[in-house]
Amino acid sequence: MFQFMHYPPQLWFGQLSLGLINGSFYALLSLGLAVIFGMLNIVNFAHGAVYMLGAFCAWFLLNGFDIPYPVLIHGQLALASAHLPTHLNMWWALLLSPLIVGVFGMIMQRTMLRRLDGLEPIYGLLLTFGLAAVIQGLLQNAYGSSGEPYDIPNVLSGGHNLGFMFLPNYRIFVVVASSVVCFGTWLAIERTRFGATLRAATENPKLVQAFGINVPLMITLTYGLGVAIAAFAGVLAAPIYQVNPTMGADLIVVVFAVVVIGGMGSILGSIISGYMLGLIEGLTKVIYPQASGVIVFVIMAIVLLVRPSGLFGRAS
Amino acid sequence: MAEAAFLRVENLQSWYGESHILHGVDFEVGKGEVVTLLGRNGAGKTTTLKSIQGMVAKRTGSVVFEDRELIRQSSDAIARAGIALCPEERGIFASLNVRENLMLPPPVRPGGLNLAEIFELFPNLQERLSSQGTKLSGGEQQMLAIARILRTGAPLLMLDEPTEGLAPVIIEQIGMTIAKLKAKGFTILLVEQNFLFASKIADRYYVMEDGRIIDAFTAQSLKANMEKLHDYLGV
Numbered sequence: 001m002f003q004f005m006h007y008p009p010q011l012w013f014g015q016l017s018l019g020l021i022n023g024s025f026y027a028l029l030s031l032g033l034a035v036i037f038g039m040l041n042i043v044n045f046a047h048g049a050v051y052m053l054g055a056f057c058a059w060f061l062l063n064g065f066d067i068p069y070p071v072l073i074h075g076q077l078a079l080a081s082a083h084l085p086t087h088l089n090m091w092w093a094l095l096l097s098p099l100i101v102g103v104f105g106m107i108m109q110r111t112m113l114r115r116l117d118g119l120e121p122i123y124g125l126l127l128t129f130g131l132a133a134v135i136q137g138l139l140q141n142a143y144g145s146s147g148e149p150y151d152i153p154n155v156l157s158g159g160h161n162l163g164f165m166f167l168p169n170y171r172i173f174v175v176v177a178s179s180v181v182c183f184g185t186w187l188a189i190e191r192t193r194f195g196a197t198l199r200a201a202t203e204n205p206k207l208v209q210a211f212g213i214n215v216p217l218m219i220t221l222t223y224g225l226g227v228a229i230a231a232f233a234g235v236l237a238a239p240i241y242q243v244n245p246t247m248g249a250d251l252i253v254v255v256f257a258v259v260v261i262g263g264m265g266s267i268l269g270s271i272i273s274g275y276m277l278g279l280i281e282g283l284t285k286v287i288y289p290q291a292s293g294v295i296v297f298v299i300m301a302i303v304l305l306v307r308p309s310g311l312f313g314r315a316s
Numbered sequence: 317m318a319e320a321a322f323l324r325v326e327n328l329q330s331w332y333g334e335s336h337i338l339h340g341v342d343f344e345v346g347k348g349e350v351v352t353l354l355g356r357n358g359a360g361k362t363t364t365l366k367s368i369q370g371m372v373a374k375r376t377g378s379v380v381f382e383d384r385e386l387i388r389q390s391s392d393a394i395a396r397a398g399i400a401l402c403p404e405e406r407g408i409f410a411s412l413n414v415r416e417n418l419m420l421p422p423p424v425r426p427g428g429l430n431l432a433e434i435f436e437l438f439p440n441l442q443e444r445l446s447s448q449g450t451k452l453s454g455g456e457q458q459m460l461a462i463a464r465i466l467r468t469g470a471p472l473l474m475l476d477e478p479t480e481g482l483a484p485v486i487i488e489q490i491g492m493t494i495a496k497l498k499a500k501g502f503t504i505l506l507v508e509q510n511f512l513f514a515s516k517i518a519d520r521y522y523v524m525e526d527g528r529i530i531d532a533f534t535a536q537s538l539k540a541n542m543e544k545l546h547d548y549l550g551v
Contacts, residue, residue, distance in 0.1 A: 193416075193419060196412050196416040196419070196420060197420060199409070199411040199412060200409045200411070200412055200416075200417075200420055202411070203409050203410065203411060204407060204409065206371055206391070207403060207407045208420070209371075209390070209391045209392045209395075210369050210370070210371050210391040210392070210394075210395055210401055210403075211392075211395055211400075211420060211421035211422070211465075211468075212392050212395030212396045212421060212422055212424050212468070213392055213421075213422065214392050215392065
C-alpha cells in the first residue's frame with residue numbers, strides 16, 4: 001500500500017472524512033450566523049446553544065418529553081412531571097426539531113433581540129451570550145454533562161469498505177444533507193425574489209419597508225431560519241457527538257473564527273470556509289496533531305492581517 | 317383646486333431625534349395633479365416626503381390619502397395604501413441587479429405598468445437588466461428608481477429631486493416621462509431644486525421654508541409671482 005509523507009492512506013482519508021464532517025457542521029452553523037449577522041447586524045452568540053437545543057429536541061422527540069406540573073403534597077407546593085411518550089425517530093427530528101427551535105428563536109427575537117434595534121452590535125452579542133449561558137445552564141442542571149446517546153436510523157448504519165478505508169454511511173449522509181441545506185440556502189438567497197428582498201433589506205431596511213414590505217416580520221423569519229439551520233446541524237450531530245448541554249459551547253468559538261475567515265455576513269464565504277477549514281483541521285491532525293486545535297485560529301489571524309474583511313467579504 | 321383633495325397634509329410636524337424639522341406643514345394634492353414642493357436646502361422638503369411615507373419615526377399631525385388617515389401607519393402599510401416614493405439619491409441596491417431592483421417593490425394595486433410599458437418609457441433599462449444596479453449611469457439609475465415604483469400600481473408617486481446631478485438631455489427625458497405619467501392618470505408630488513424643470517411640468521407649487529409652507533402658486537399665476545419666487549429660492 002502506498003504511503004504519503006510516511007503516513008498510511010487510511011490515516012489520511014480517515015482524517016479527511018472526519019474533517020469533512022466537522023466542516024459540514026462548521027458550514028451549517030456559520031451559514032446561520034452569516035444570515036443573522038447580515039440581516040440583523042447581531043453577532044448571535046446563542047447560536048451554539050440553539051444547535052445544542054436542536055440535538056436535545058431530537059432526543060426528546062425520540063425518548064419523550066417530561067412535562068412538569070405543580071402539585072400539592074401535604075399542603076406544600078411541589079413539581080411533578082408527566083411523561084409524554086413520542087418515539088419519533090431521526091427522520092421526524094430532522095423535520096420537527098428545526099421547526100420547533102426555529103419558532104423558539106423567533107419568540108426570542110420578537111421578545112428580546114428586537115429591543116436592541118439601532119444599538120451597537122456589542123449589545124446583541126452580550127444579550128445572546130447571556131441567553132446561551134441560561135439555556136446551557138438549565139439543560140446542564142436537568143441532564144448533567146455526561147451526554148445522552150442518540151441512535152441513527154437503521155438505514156444509515158453500517159458503511160462501505162473502499163479498500164483503503166471504511167466509510168460509514170452516516171458520514172456520507174451528514175455531508176450530503178449539510179451540502180443540500182447550505183447550497184439550497186445560498187441559492188434561495190442569491191437566486192430568488194425572496195432572497196433579493198432579503199439582500200435589499202440588509203442594505204437599506206427603511207427603504208425596503210417604504211416599498212410595502214413588512215421588514216420587521218422578515219427579520220423575525222430570517223432569525224428563525226438561521227436558528228432552524230443550527231438546530232438541523234444539532235440533529236445531525238446528535239449521533240456523532242452525543243446529546244450534551246455543552247456541545248454548542250465547544251463548537252461556537254471555532255464557528256465564529258470560520259465566519260471571520262469567510263467574511264462577516266458573506267453567505268457563500270461562510271459555506272466554503274466551513275468545509276475548507278474542516279478539511280485543513282483534519283489534515284493538520286495527520287501532519288502535526290498538536291496544532292489541530294489552533295490551526296483555525298492561526299488562519300483567522302493571518303486572514304485578519306492580510307484581508308480584514310475576510311476571504312469573501314466586501315471591504316467596507 | 318376643483319376636486320376634493322387626493323392627499324391632504326395638515327399640521328405635519330416631524331423630529332429627527334431631538335431636532336424639530338417640520339413645524340406644521342399644510343398642503344393638498346388633487347387627483348391627477350403634479351404638485352411641486354420648492355424651497356432652499358434644508359427647508360424640509362425631503363423630510364415632508366419621508367414623513368408622508370412614514371419613514372420618520374416621530375411625527376404628528378394628519379396625512380389623509382383617499383379619505384384614509386395614515387399618520388399612525390407604518391411605512392409598509394402606507395406603501396400598500398397606494399403611495400410610492402422615489403427617494404433622493406435614488407436608493408438603488410448595490411447587491412441587486414437591474415431586474416431585481418425593478419421587481420423589488422411588490423404590486424399594491426392593479427393598474428401598475430408592466431415590463432413592456434416600462435421598457436417603452438425607459439428603453440435603456442431593457443439592455444441592462446443583468447447589470448448590477450449601481451453600475452448604471454446616474455441617468456439610468458434615476459430611470460430605474462422611477463420605473464421601480466411604476467410597477468406597483470400606486471396612484472400617488474412622490475419623486476424626490478429626480479433631476480439631481482443629471483445631464484440636461486437626461487433631465488429633458490425625465491420631464492417627458494413625468495408628463496406621460498400625468499397623462500396616464502398618476503398623481504405626482506415632486507420635490508425639486510431645479511425650478512426651470514419644475515416650471516414646465518407642475519400644475520401647482522408650494523414654497524417651503526424652515527419646515528413650513530410659506531406660499532403657494534398655481535402654474536397660471538407663476539409669471540406674476542416670479543420676483544417673489546426668486547426671493548424665496550434665492551435664485
